[in-house]
Amino acid sequence: MTFVAKPRVHHPKLPLNEIGLTRRDYEGSVSTLCAGCGHDSVSAAIVQACAELSLPPHRFAKVSGIGCSSKTPSYFLNKSHGINTVHGRMPSVITGANLANRDLYCVGVSGDGDSASIGMGQFAHIVRRRIDMLYIVDNNGTYGLTKGQFSATNDKGSTSKKGVPNLYEPIDLVSMALQIGASFVARSFSGDKRQLVPLLKAGLKHRGMAFIDVISPCVAFNNHQGSTKSYDHTRQHTENVVNADYIEEHDEITADYEPGTVEDVAMPDGSKLRLYKLDENYDVHDRVGALNYVQRRQEEGEVVTGLLYVDPDASDCHEILDTVHRPLNELQEVDLCPGNDMLQTINASFR
Amino acid sequence: MTVSYNDFVIRFANVNGSGSASANGMFAKALFRMGIPVATRNIFPSNIQGLPTWFEVRVSEKDYLGRREGVDIMVAMNAETLVEDVASVKPGGYLLYDNSKPLAKTLQRDDINEIGIPLATMLLPEFTDPKQRSLFKNITYLGALAGLLNIEFDVITGMVSTQYKGKDALIQPNIHALEIGRNYAYEYLNAPLPLQVRRSDQVGERIMVDGNAAAGLGSIYGGATVCAWYPITPSTSVAEAFEQHANRLRIDKDSGQKKFAIIQAEDELAAIGIVIGAGWNGARSFTATSGPGVSLMSEFLGLAYFAEIPAVLWDIQRSGPSTGMPTRTQQSDLISAAYASHGDTKHPVLFPSTPKECFDFAAQALDLADRLQTPIIVLSDLELGMNDNLSEPFEWDDERRYDRGKVLDADDLDRLEVFGRYLDVDGDGIGYRTYPGTHPDKGSFFTRGTSRDEFAAYTESPEAYQRNMERLEKKWETTKTLVPGAEIASGNSSVGVLYYGTTALPMPEAQDLLAEEGIRLDTCRVRAFPFGQDVREFIDGHDLVFVVEQNRDGQMRTLLINEEDYNPAKLVSITYYAGLSISADFIQQSIADYYQANKLPRLTEVQS
Numbered sequence: 001m002t003f004v005a006k007p008r009v010h011h012p013k014l015p016l017n018e019i020g021l022t023r024r025d026y027e028g029s030v031s032t033l034c035a036g037c038g039h040d041s042v043s044a045a046i047v048q049a050c051a052e053l054s055l056p057p058h059r060f061a062k063v064s065g066i067g068c069s070s071k072t073p074s075y076f077l078n079k080s081h082g083i084n085t086v087h088g089r090m091p092s093v094i095t096g097a098n099l100a101n102r103d104l105y106c107v108g109v110s111g112d113g114d115s116a117s118i119g120m121g122q123f124a125h126i127v128r129r130r131i132d133m134l135y136i137v138d139n140n141g142t143y144g145l146t147k148g149q150f151s152a153t154n155d156k157g158s159t160s161k162k163g164v165p166n167l168y169e170p171i172d173l174v175s176m177a178l179q180i181g182a183s184f185v186a187r188s189f190s191g192d193k194r195q196l197v198p199l200l201k202a203g204l205k206h207r208g209m210a211f212i213d214v215i216s217p218c219v220a221f222n223n224h225q226g227s228t229k230s231y232d233h234t235r236q237h238t239e240n241v242v243n244a245d246y247i248e249e250h251d252e253i254t255a256d257y258e259p260g261t262v263e264d265v266a267m268p269d270g271s272k273l274r275l276y277k278l279d280e281n282y283d284v285h286d287r288v289g290a291l292n293y294v295q296r297r298q299e300e301g302e303v304v305t306g307l308l309y310v311d312p313d314a315s316d317c318h319e320i321l322d323t324v325h326r327p328l329n330e331l332q333e334v335d336l337c338p339g340n341d342m343l344q345t346i347n348a349s350f351r
Numbered sequence: 352m353t354v355s356y357n358d359f360v361i362r363f364a365n366v367n368g369s370g371s372a373s374a375n376g377m378f379a380k381a382l383f384r385m386g387i388p389v390a391t392r393n394i395f396p397s398n399i400q401g402l403p404t405w406f407e408v409r410v411s412e413k414d415y416l417g418r419r420e421g422v423d424i425m426v427a428m429n430a431e432t433l434v435e436d437v438a439s440v441k442p443g444g445y446l447l448y449d450n451s452k453p454l455a456k457t458l459q460r461d462d463i464n465e466i467g468i469p470l471a472t473m474l475l476p477e478f479t480d481p482k483q484r485s486l487f488k489n490i491t492y493l494g495a496l497a498g499l500l501n502i503e504f505d506v507i508t509g510m511v512s513t514q515y516k517g518k519d520a521l522i523q524p525n526i527h528a529l530e531i532g533r534n535y536a537y538e539y540l541n542a543p544l545p546l547q548v549r550r551s552d553q554v555g556e557r558i559m560v561d562g563n564a565a566a567g568l569g570s571i572y573g574g575a576t577v578c579a580w581y582p583i584t585p586s587t588s589v590a591e592a593f594e595q596h597a598n599r600l601r602i603d604k605d606s607g608q609k610k611f612a613i614i615q616a617e618d619e620l621a622a623i624g625i626v627i628g629a630g631w632n633g634a635r636s637f638t639a640t641s642g643p644g645v646s647l648m649s650e651f652l653g654l655a656y657f658a659e660i661p662a663v664l665w666d667i668q669r670s671g672p673s674t675g676m677p678t679r680t681q682q683s684d685l686i687s688a689a690y691a692s693h694g695d696t697k698h699p700v701l702f703p704s705t706p707k708e709c710f711d712f713a714a715q716a717l718d719l720a721d722r723l724q725t726p727i728i729v730l731s732d733l734e735l736g737m738n739d740n741l742s743e744p745f746e747w748d749d750e751r752r753y754d755r756g757k758v759l760d761a762d763d764l765d766r767l768e769v770f771g772r773y774l775d776v777d778g779d780g781i782g783y784r785t786y787p788g789t790h791p792d793k794g795s796f797f798t799r800g801t802s803r804d805e806f807a808a809y810t811e812s813p814e815a816y817q818r819n820m821e822r823l824e825k826k827w828e829t830t831k832t833l834v835p836g837a838e839i840a841s842g843n844s845s846v847g848v849l850y851y852g853t854t855a856l857p858m859p860e861a862q863d864l865l866a867e868e869g870i871r872l873d874t875c876r877v878r879a880f881p882f883g884q885d886v887r888e889f890i891d892g893h894d895l896v897f898v899v900e901q902n903r904d905g906q907m908r909t910l911l912i913n914e915e916d917y918n919p920a921k922l923v924s925i926t927y928y929a930g931l932s933i934s935a936d937f938i939q940q941s942i943a944d945y946y947q948a949n950k951l952p953r954l955t956e957v958q959s
Contacts (some may be wrong), residue, residue: 058788058789059788060787079792079795080787081798083631083798083799084797087625089621091625092623092628093624093629094628096626097631098576098636099576100633100636101632104632122621122624125621150694261382318612322608322609323609323612324609324610328577328611329786337571338572340747343745343746347744348743350559350744351559
């Protein structure tokens, strides 16, 4: 970690976004994670994505569980409320937060220990419920805060820093999310900002749950030779299938990707998700195909990244529940309390 | 013939899943509609079909609604439990059974009255469908009881008509079955019996409802918008009642959409997590569970305690543990609820005794949670939650406003120089909070457990931790002044009795029984933890206080001693924990025995 505080004043020529804010307005406190931690790159990508989308930085609810990943909501969007909950339980708390106020952007940050072990039940069930949120897993295959135990996403045979191999099969959260019915599933790499930022933007704009598994190497405990979640290993073994750009209707972004095939997907708010398919046979709307593809490549030792599946017409939990459009936390006595006359009628039904 | 009116215990022994619940329920409701106080108790197995189940109705002109030992009339419809059912009838009582098959010689008793009705034989020519025949058997014994006990027949037929409204084809056969039973009683039995009912005015304005329905309804009136829960007996019907009423009372007129959200969670951990997330984000929310659920929710309760997030948790207590007796009542979660979680946690706990109190406490708990920014636990139990209880009618003051506690909006924040989420500005230990998304620049904070200072900034400073713990203690003192006070009846006795929750039900009868033996007790019904000054004064003002409760270890007594430093010798534990509800006879016997053993003076002795 660094002990140098961030300067309060910023360069007067920092570019302003559409609501007159600079990137600095989206930042958080100074990170206390290790220098070079992948998680800090994810936080920086969140800052960039939110700033570029010109989202009001106070209209977020940031929720996390426990672990290095779960410290990170302190390091972005300081103007928003955040809550660091208990281990593995971010999904339930963010579910409550979203039910209470559907107008906020809900961002949940979790880790592989948090989501694939202690909180796997909650991970599975929030996917089913389609809570309108961005669910990020900072996936480093290790328990950092307790000094380097294997996590459940660690590949079988991958070695610890001391050279001990992991004996058990890994859990792939992406495959799980696809199987349980997530409507937006992506994987990225903390070291690939060019891929990650557009995915985060698309995820923030997606209605329902957007799940992004971000391989985020742990420089302290899982970045050595023999680890399959190290910077080197990930760079050598990723295969990019679909990159995405999020495009506001009025703001065409010039793509800086190598063009493969391009597909524009209409988002609920009129904006567009532009997909760059690097493998033209890959169908981003085919859940079963995506699951197949991801697992097949995995068997060959490749980590598929990019946008893997999206259903742009997906519903969210509020739609499923058919709740009113007004946030529930704004409703007052007049909306909520049926009054004494009604109560007397109810009393009569108990006589 | 001496006739006794409106004073007996009748018990129905059935097989669960046989459709008896509806007939038995009608029996109780009919008496209630004749203005006679009744209390119902369902003693049922954790099973869907085929195991024994009992339904007991206490009928009492004197308004004794607690359980009383001994059965005056046994309606024995379950061959499997016949031996124990016959044995449980009080001498002089009645055994009503199906004598299509004669009662085994070994089961016959000379000290009780056998009333045989050939139900199976009688119904054979009437109903061809065997399933119908079995269902109408229940209605037929109800008809016979109407004749035997002198129940107003049109009250019952009226209920049949209401119950099957819309399914008119069912009304006539039901009434026919009732008539078969009644006519048999008139023709072949000595109907009516010397045990009878007659119209009374004792019920007054009261309603008959179970505590869980009252809790669900009270949560609607109290403004809960988020309910998250996981099914567990005996709490399930709290959430179900909330949903049922909300689907009627909380629909937006214009859009037809719902002004509430209910989630059946994947487990109790998720249920309380959702409630805490909603509470953090400013929506009133609650969950309902039982003892095992409280255990699972404990870690989260600690987070909510330290992060200071409002939440309401209903614990409908049952006998423990998970595979224990989930369908039997107890008051055994007191300590696990009061101190749930780790790291010096304490939670306000409310103890309702009646459905009316369930309704009132549901709304009050939501206010208290917001005011105190902490989880509030309401401890009910199976006895109150799942049985129809006589209750004062529900009331709501339309002028009443929800107490949302100390919440700052954008204008407040604009006027404020300094905002610190955990600053004790008012000296009551409660800080000011803001909802997420309130203000573009002010009032946001990142909350977590304890490693933070008054401004919610991360710190592991020992001083900051200690300051926080001391402020929470101050908040606990404030809590004592806000929770419901005890209900105290003090005469001039030097001995008191203290109790809470459903232990209150048999208490008036126990007191009357004890008074006959010259034992008069002042009473204190505790309605909340932490204990207020009133409880302290009550205990200080008596030489000896019996603490009566329904658990083995005297958990209320432990709490009193632990929190208030009483001399343990002063608090005498009377505990009942067999899974049924505590009876007046048990309380009377236990207290009288203590008087005897310790040679305490009785009023009669003093007077003589």
